[in-house]
Amino acid sequence: xxxxxxxxxxxxxxxxxxxxxxxxxxxxxxxxxxxxxxxxxxxxxxxxxxxxxxxxxxxxxxxxxxxxxxxxxxxxxxxxxxxxxxxxxxxxxxxxxxxxxxxxxxxxxxxxxxxxxxxxxxxxxxxxxxxxxxxxxxxxxxxxxxxxxxxxxxxxxxxxxxxxxxxxxxxxxxxxxxxxxxxxxxxxxxxxxxxxxxxxxxx
Ligand code: GLN
Numbered sequence: 001x002x003x004x005x006x007x008x009x010x011x012x013x014x015x016x017x018x019x020x021x022x023x024x025x026x027x028x029x030x031x032x033x034x035x036x037x038x039x040x041x042x043x044x045x046x047x048x049x050x051x052x053x054x055x056x057x058x059x060x061x062x063x064x065x066x067x068x069x070x071x072x073x074x075x076x077x078x079x080x081x082x083x084x085x086x087x088x089x090x091x092x093x094x095x096x097x098x099x100x101x102x103x104x105x106x107x108x109x110x111x112x113x114x115x116x117x118x119x120x121x122x123x124x125x126x127x128x129x130x131x132x133x134x135x136x137x138x139x140x141x142x143x144x145x146x147x148x149x150x151x152x153x154x155x156x157x158x159x160x161x162x163x164x165x166x167x168x169x170x171x172x173x174x175x176x177x178x179x180x181x182x183x184x185x186x187x188x189x190x191x192x193x194x195x196x197x198x199x200x201x202x203x
Contacts, residue, residue, distance in 0.1 A: 001025060004050040006042020006075060010169040011177075018174055020181045028059055036069040036184035039076030041130065041167055044101065047075055048089040057092065064094050069160040069187050071180045077163035078133050095161050096139030103134035103152065115146040115154055115166070120175050127154060127166035135165060160187055 001008045001015075003024035015022040022038075025031050037060070039047065051057040064070055072080040078101060082093045086101035102109065109131045114124035125146075135153035138144060145155035146164075155164045155176075160183060168176035 002037055002039045002047075002076075004054065004056075005046045006040035007167070007169060008038075008040045010167075011038050011040055011073075014169045014174060014177050015181070018177055018181060020177070026054060028055065031056060031059055031063065034068070035188055036071075036180065037063075038180065039070065039072040039079050040169070041074030041076060044075040044078040044084070044087055044091075044133075045089060047079055048087065048091060051079075051092075052089070057090070061092055061094065064092065064161070067160055067187060067191075069162075069180070069183045070094075071162040071164070071183075073164050073167055073169065074130065074132055077135070077165050080161060080163050081135075083137075084133075095156075095158055095163055096141055097135050097153070097156060097163065098137040099133040099165075100136055101133050102131050103136075104129065104132060113148060113154075113166075115148075117146045117155055117176070118143075119145065120179065122175065125168070125173055125175060126171055127164075128168075128170045129154075129166050130170075132165045135163065 001012050001022050001024050012022045078084050078099050079091050080095040081091050081097045081099040083098040084091050111129050113127050115127045117125050141158050142156045144153050148154050
């Protein structure tokens with residue numbers, strides 16, 4: 001759990017309810033120990049600044065390039081985006097999406113909406129949006145998992161990378177956290193399989 005700023009405690013509490021072990025990441029050592037990483041909601045400008053200040057931006061980009069599963073919620077989704085024109089600092093630039101910060105204006109800067117999320121069983125997911133960004137464009141590699149009524153994308157995935165513009169950690173619904181935990185498990189299985197194959201080959 002990236003714990004530089006934002007609502008990381010709520011994510012850790014939600015993961016605990018799923019019996020998923022989680023720890024806070026602020027250092028390089030902690031980053032290297034993680035099998036997956038959640039970037040929380042908060043202030044994308046602050047998180048972007050602290051990623052640079054803590055020397056984590058490049059190492060995190062390297063780990064993402066070698067397959068680390070990462071889920072960004074809200075500000076976290078902004079940090080994953082390749083294009084975030086409203087942010088004056090570099091994002092991680094790893095997900096082929098364009099985000100507009102604070103896209104829903106002042107009057108409705110917070111709202112809830114029922115989302116139909118592809119692959120999630122058990123009916124709609126109550127999305128909590130707080131000064132949320134909108135994903136306005138997604139490249140062909142992005143699997144769109146959910147849209148809002150205005151057509152903007154609320155959840156998208158590219159392989160081991162997941163972005164949601166809403167906050168599942170602020171609801172009692174554990175399904176998106178369970179989805180991400182499954183993505184991490186899947187990746188660990190692949191890594192183990194790869195290791196076993198490498199051992200077989202070198203035997
Ligand atoms: N508006 C915030 C930003 O641009 C995101 C809000 C949130 O993460 N809830 O960083």
